[in-house]
Amino acid sequence: MSAMNQARFSELLDAYGADLERWPAAERGPAQAWLSASPESRSLRLQAALLDDALDQYTLAPPAAALRQYLLGAAVVPRQRSWRESLAELWRDLGGWHLAAPAFAASLALGAVLPLMLDESAVDLPDEDLIAAVQLMDELEWTP
Amino acid sequence: MNSSDDPDLPAIERIRNGDAGGCSVLLDRHLDRLHALATRLLDSRADADEVCQDAFVRAWQQAPNWQPGKARFATWLHQVVLNLSRDRLRARRESLPLDAVAEATDEDTPELAHGRDDRAQRVRQGLRQLPERQREALVLCHFQGLTNIEAAALLELSVDALESLLARARKALRAALDGQGLSLGAAT
Numbered sequence: 001m002s003a004m005n006q007a008r009f010s011e012l013l014d015a016y017g018a019d020l021e022r023w024p025a026a027e028r029g030p031a032q033a034w035l036s037a038s039p040e041s042r043s044l045r046l047q048a049a050l051l052d053d054a055l056d057q058y059t060l061a062p063p064a065a066a067l068r069q070y071l072l073g074a075a076v077v078p079r080q081r082s083w084r085e086s087l088a089e090l091w092r093d094l095g096g097w098h099l100a101a102p103a104f105a106a107s108l109a110l111g112a113v114l115p116l117m118l119d120e121s122a123v124d125l126p127d128e129d130l131i132a133a134v135q136l137m138d139e140l141e142w143t144p
Numbered sequence: 145m146n147s148s149d150d151p152d153l154p155a156i157e158r159i160r161n162g163d164a165g166g167c168s169v170l171l172d173r174h175l176d177r178l179h180a181l182a183t184r185l186l187d188s189r190a191d192a193d194e195v196c197q198d199a200f201v202r203a204w205q206q207a208p209n210w211q212p213g214k215a216r217f218a219t220w221l222h223q224v225v226l227n228l229s230r231d232r233l234r235a236r237r238e239s240l241p242l243d244a245v246a247e248a249t250d251e252d253t254p255e256l257a258h259g260r261d262d263r264a265q266r267v268r269q270g271l272r273q274l275p276e277r278q279r280e281a282l283v284l285c286h287f288q289g290l291t292n293i294e295a296a297a298l299l300e301l302s303v304d305a306l307e308s309l310l311a312r313a314r315k316a317l318r319a320a321l322d323g324q325g326l327s328l329g330a331a332t
Contacts, residue, residue, distance in 0.1 A: 014311035017286065024292055024303075050328040051318055055286055058267040061255040063179040067193055068171055071200045075159075075167035 004030035009041050018049035152217040159207040167204060174218060175200070177288065178225050183254045184283045185229040187272045192254075195228045222288070223298055226280065233276060263326065270320035278313035285310060 009031060016022040020031055035041050152173065158166030178199060182192035202224055203217075210217065254268065271279055277299070284295040285306075296306040318328050 011307065011311070014314060015307040016292075016310065017314070022285065022289075047328070048314075051314060051321075052286075054263060054267050054321060054326065054328060055282075055317075057261060057263040058184075058271070058287075059264065060180045060183055062176045063189075063193065063196065067179075067196065068175060071171055071175070071197065072164070072167060074197070074201055075164050075204045 004034045006034075006038065006041065009034050009038070010044060013041075013044055013048050017052045017055075018045045019052060150212060150216045150218075153212055156207045156210050156217060159204070160210075166207070170203065170207075170217075171200070174221055178221060181222065181283060181288055182225050182229050184271060184287055185226070185279065186232055187254060187268065189254050191229075191232055195225055195232065198228050199224045219294060219298070222284070222290070222294075226284075226298060230276075266321055266324045266326050267317075269324070270317045273320050274313055274316055278309055278316060281306060281309040282313040282317070 004027070008027075012023055012027060012031060016024075020028045023031060035045065152170060155166040155169040155173075158169070160166075175196065179192050179196050182195040183189055186192055186195070199221060203221060206220075207217075271282070274282070280299060281295065284290045284298060285292065288295075290298070292303050292306055296303045299306065299309075301309065321328055
């Protein structure tokens with residue numbers, strides 16, 4: 001914050017006009033105090049107020065209602081998606097039928113072949129639980 | 145004001161959630177003010193209409209992706225309107241002979257709130273005569289009510305440079321009004 005004096009007061013007046021509300025917040029208090037103490041600053045402020053008043057005469061009519069309607073019509077907001085749309089987007093992201101069809105076919109083939117392989121291995125592999133149970137029954141000389 | 149206190153954030157959030165009511169809120173809050181900014185910079189209501197169309201279409205595109213914390217949405221809108229207005233002024237200069245620029249918008253003068261008020265017309269003409277940067281500074285600070293920090297940022301100036309620009313603008317406008325017979329007393 002600049003120290004307030006006549007030179008600084010005049011600079012601010014020249015830039016922002018007579019209304020202290022338009023002045024930088026940190027300078028309003030010192031400026032108000034300076035105004036109270038300086039008749040010269042009060043005179044300068046009155047002159048600046050004349051230009052402010054002239055500027056304030058330049059008020060404009062609001063834009064036509066049609067412009068607002070046009071802009072509302074031009075508003076493109078992101079629409080909330082349904083779960084079907086979300087699923088469809090996921091499908092597209094995954095490549096759609098181009099990738100999904102071969103993957104589906106491969107799944108079917110694996111589904112058909114894998115059980116056969118598992119059956120054969122089931123015959124070859126001893127059931128460890130069953131062997132343990134038989135061994136236990138032998139030890140106990142138990143017959144059902 | 146801190147950008148995290150941005151009063152437009154709830155409306156932006158509504159737009160992000162697909163609620164067009166958020167657009168209506170932003171128009172209510174900013175259209176008149178931004179239209180006035182463009183009108184005073186361009187001295188043309190029709191051009192201001194087009195600038196606002198472009199600016200708000202950009203706003204609708206930007207809102208769903210708006211990142212809070214960088215700047216206030218209103219400040220960004222001011223920057224968009226300022227830039228679009230500069231583009232139009234540049235295009236005018238390039239498409240018209242120098243001596244025609246001053247009269248280029250006579251057929252489309254801004255519509256004043258109180259009709260063809262004589263003092264207002266003189267101020268309008270005085271503003272039109274100012275160099276572009278001086279006019280921008282005066283319009284942003286006096287008419288738009290921006291703080292010196294906001295206006296300096298928009299104009300990419302230091303606050304000291306903004307103050308100097310404003311002082312020259314007010315001095316030149318006072319001289320222009322005096323030249324039109326509207327005495328405002330001695331220059332400060």
